[in-house]
Amino acid sequence: MTFEKQVMQAIAEINNTQLTHLNRQLATEAMLEALLDRVDPQALPAIAEEYDAALLRLAEGLPPDMQRPDVWQQWSTLLSDRQRYVRELAALRGTPGAG
Incomplete structure (x- = not known):
């Protein structure tokens, strides 16, 4: 060849x-x-916290020049957006919101 x-x-x-x-x-x-x-909306804040902690721990296994935090951020953003959505929905319904 x-x-x-x-x-x-x-x-x-x-x-x-x-x-x-x-x-x-x-x-x-x-x-x-x-x-x-x-997932129960009440669990979202704990999930977000655990995700961030696990991400930082696992990222230590990658050399800094191979890390792409901007890519990781998508799940933190998704969790934050979901929490905000649940709170807004609860406010519209007049019920207690999650975290």
């Missing part, structure tokens, strides 16, 4: 690996969103 073909094959394998990871991430995000819709 020529060098050019080896390079093309390596690029194709990297592309396939990236697509596999992206699809796994998509499926994981969909599952988490579905599960989050079923």
